[in-house]
Amino acid sequence: MTTTRSDFVSAIRAQDSFLLLTHRRPDGDTLGSAAALCRGLRALGKQASILHNPDAIEKYSPFLQGLTVPQAPEGAVLLAVDIASESLLPDNARPLAGKIQLCIDHHGSNTGYAGLSWVQPECAACGELVIDLLEQLGVPISAAMASALYLALSTDTGCFRFSNTTPNTLRRAAQMQEAGAETFAINQQFFSIKSLARLRLETMLGERLEVLAGGRIAVCSLTPELMRVCGATDADIEDLANFPRQIEGVAAAVYIRVLPSGEAKISLRTDPGIDASRICAHLGGGGHAAAAGAAVPEGLEAARAKILDAIALETGLA
Amino acid sequence: MTTTRSDFVSAIRAQDSFLLLTHRRPDGDTLGSAAALCRGLRALGKQASILHNPDAIEKYSPFLQGLTVPQAPEGAVLLAVDIASESLLPDNARPLAGKIQLCIDHHGSNTGYAGLSWVQPECAACGELVIDLLEQLGVPISAAMASALYLALSTDTGCFRFSNTTPNTLRRAAQMQEAGAETFAINQQFFSIKSLARLRLETMLGERLEVLAGGRIAVCSLTPELMRVCGATDADIEDLANFPRQIEGVAAAVYIRVLPSGEAKISLRTDPGIDASRICAHLGGGGHAAAAGAAVPEGLEAARAKILDAIALETGLA
Numbered sequence: 001m002t003t004t005r006s007d008f009v010s011a012i013r014a015q016d017s018f019l020l021l022t023h024r025r026p027d028g029d030t031l032g033s034a035a036a037l038c039r040g041l042r043a044l045g046k047q048a049s050i051l052h053n054p055d056a057i058e059k060y061s062p063f064l065q066g067l068t069v070p071q072a073p074e075g076a077v078l079l080a081v082d083i084a085s086e087s088l089l090p091d092n093a094r095p096l097a098g099k100i101q102l103c104i105d106h107h108g109s110n111t112g113y114a115g116l117s118w119v120q121p122e123c124a125a126c127g128e129l130v131i132d133l134l135e136q137l138g139v140p141i142s143a144a145m146a147s148a149l150y151l152a153l154s155t156d157t158g159c160f161r162f163s164n165t166t167p168n169t170l171r172r173a174a175q176m177q178e179a180g181a182e183t184f185a186i187n188q189q190f191f192s193i194k195s196l197a198r199l200r201l202e203t204m205l206g207e208r209l210e211v212l213a214g215g216r217i218a219v220c221s222l223t224p225e226l227m228r229v230c231g232a233t234d235a236d237i238e239d240l241a242n243f244p245r246q247i248e249g250v251a252a253a254v255y256i257r258v259l260p261s262g263e264a265k266i267s268l269r270t271d272p273g274i275d276a277s278r279i280c281a282h283l284g285g286g287g288h289a290a291a292a293g294a295a296v297p298e299g300l301e302a303a304r305a306k307i308l309d310a311i312a313l314e315t316g317l318a
Numbered sequence: 319m320t321t322t323r324s325d326f327v328s329a330i331r332a333q334d335s336f337l338l339l340t341h342r343r344p345d346g347d348t349l350g351s352a353a354a355l356c357r358g359l360r361a362l363g364k365q366a367s368i369l370h371n372p373d374a375i376e377k378y379s380p381f382l383q384g385l386t387v388p389q390a391p392e393g394a395v396l397l398a399v400d401i402a403s404e405s406l407l408p409d410n411a412r413p414l415a416g417k418i419q420l421c422i423d424h425h426g427s428n429t430g431y432a433g434l435s436w437v438q439p440e441c442a443a444c445g446e447l448v449i450d451l452l453e454q455l456g457v458p459i460s461a462a463m464a465s466a467l468y469l470a471l472s473t474d475t476g477c478f479r480f481s482n483t484t485p486n487t488l489r490r491a492a493q494m495q496e497a498g499a500e501t502f503a504i505n506q507q508f509f510s511i512k513s514l515a516r517l518r519l520e521t522m523l524g525e526r527l528e529v530l531a532g533g534r535i536a537v538c539s540l541t542p543e544l545m546r547v548c549g550a551t552d553a554d555i556e557d558l559a560n561f562p563r564q565i566e567g568v569a570a571a572v573y574i575r576v577l578p579s580g581e582a583k584i585s586l587r588t589d590p591g592i593d594a595s596r597i598c599a600h601l602g603g604g605g606h607a608a609a610a611g612a613a614v615p616e617g618l619e620a621a622r623a624k625i626l627d628a629i630a631l632e633t634g635l636a
Contacts, residue, residue: 159477159478159479160477160478160491160505161477161505161506161509161510162502162505163502165495165501165502165505166495167492167493167495167496168492170478170488170489170491170492170495171488171489171492173478173488174485174486174488174489174492175485177483177484177485177488178485183483184480184481184483184590187478187479187480187483188479191479192476192479192563192564193564193565193566194564194565194566195565195566196529196533196565196566196567199524199527199564199565200524202520202521202524203520203521203524203525206517206518206520206521206524207521207525209517209521211514215514246510246511246512246517247511247512247513247514247517248511248512248513248514249514
């Protein structure tokens with residue numbers, strides 16, 4: 001059942017022990033929001049911890065230090081943070097599906113799986129709701145909470161660049177900076193800085209970039225050899241599928257990642273008016289209108305030929 | 319002479335006709351601040367225009383539409399916007415040096431060349447001062463002013479990523495969004511999308527990047543030849559000085575641009591704790607603690623050697 005802020009605050013006040021859940025392939029919003037809320041609940045004298053998320057990558061560890069537990073403590077109320085549906089629980093939280101009492105979320109697509117859900121889709125980040133909640137609970141926001149919340153706000157807005165950024169997001173960011181958030185360090189680590197391996201990868205992708213159809217289509221590919229040459233790990237290729245998307249005038253951006261098995265995974269990003277999911281359906285794939293994908297077991301060259309054929313078929317661009 | 323906000327406001331009120339000046343190689347802060355202030359002065363019923371800046375690249379044109387004039391109107395008070403020193407005037411404004419009555423600026427290095435200067439170095443962008451000034455003057459901020467001011471705020475902070483971003487910057491950005499600034503379109507155009515020529519330049523810079531001092535110093539350089547090979551214009555190299563700054567672990571990022579004349583222009587960006595302006599002072603340059611510059615007439619190799627020497631002298635990094 002979805003509820004109002006004041007009823008959600010009352011529900012939190014009424015309980016003494018919480019286990020916070022985050023979503024699979026967790027980002028700075030689910031982890032930062034959970035970290036700040038966990039600290040806030042502890043500041044109120046409650047028991048609170050976050051269920052260890054096996055998918056969380058190393059760079060989030062400092063925010064979670066001292067907050068995570070390997071399994072659900074006896075009798076803890078399950079509180080989902082930034083999780084739109086139970087299908088998004090990480091593997092180790094799957095057994096908790098159907099038992100989640102509370103949910104704080106900003107996804108309009110929230111399925112209402114929790115006993116009581118406070119969902120505010122107008123918020124760019126779940127972190128905005130957590131700040132609001134902490135204020136309602138009368139918890140002073142510590143520097144550690146502020147940093148976690150700034151991470152949440154900045155992550156879901158691409159550091160305030162995306163169209164979901166609102167005046168409230170920016171003001172909350174200002175407030176977190178005043179509360180001691182290490183804003184510059186977070187901006188640097190998450191939005192400005194890339195590893196030398198990542199820069200080398202981008203340089204090599206740039207060298208190999210194909211621009212077709214008078215600049216409307218861009219194609220680039222990442223192979224295991226390229227990763228080896230650049231000394232890159234999985235952490236270095238996060239979001240690399242957006243690389244060909246950043247070029248002015250490109251309406252269909254194709255990124256092909258060749259796996260060590262030889263299989264090619266295509267990511268297609270398109271402008272409004274070009275349905276990426278229809279194009280990828282020609283290759284047995286799917287997704288959203290603006291971002292879709294397909295797998296081609298025959299490898300890179302076959303993947304390139306097939307996706308360009310499908311783009312030509314659907315858009316006339318060739 | 320530097321002055322207080324209230325005396326500066328009085329000086330503006332006392333005059334009826336203004337010509338606004340912007341700095342050479344103008345960015346979104348000098349142009350956006352001047353555009354908003356020009357509109358604000360006109361809203362007060364005053365005569366105001368901006369001296370055409372021959373260096374201004376195409377993408378700024380929409381912000382300047384209807385505001386610029388080719389030469390100084392008779393009797394107009396000269397008002398410098400975001401110009402730290404008269405040496406930064408564009409060529410067509412050089413004859414006005416020594417005659418500038420008013421200056422609004424946020425550079426701590428402002429030389430005090432104007433009759434009356436209002437300088438607030440704690441502001442990340444000159445745009446913050448202009449918003450403050452417009453409020454003091456009682457001018458309602460229109461959507462066009464808000465977009466120009468959002469451009470100013472976002473430009474000088476790398477879209478709120480740089481260390482100069484303060485809670486005030488973020489709150490002013492929120493306020494400009496509420497006043498009708500086209501924040502998302504500006505973010506897209508100025509911070510998300512790049513031209514193919516720009517991508518090619520970055521690729522070649524990546525190929526030629528030097529990483530020194532165990533990864534603490536990065537050096538890259540842009541020559542007229544490289545620009546020619548990439549089909550790049552001045553519009554494609556804006557902010558390219560930040561390119562070496564993005565690498566993990568780099569504390570002093572050096573970017574050297576060689577002009578067609580052979581002169582080398584150094585941009586130095588540094589981590590907190592390393593004063594870029596002190597380092598550049600060794601080469602007769604200056605700027606801010608985190609970003610400074612210097613010119614070396616002898617060219618690329620001399621510039622590279624001198625700036626590395628100055629960094630070693632000030633930081634011990636070598």
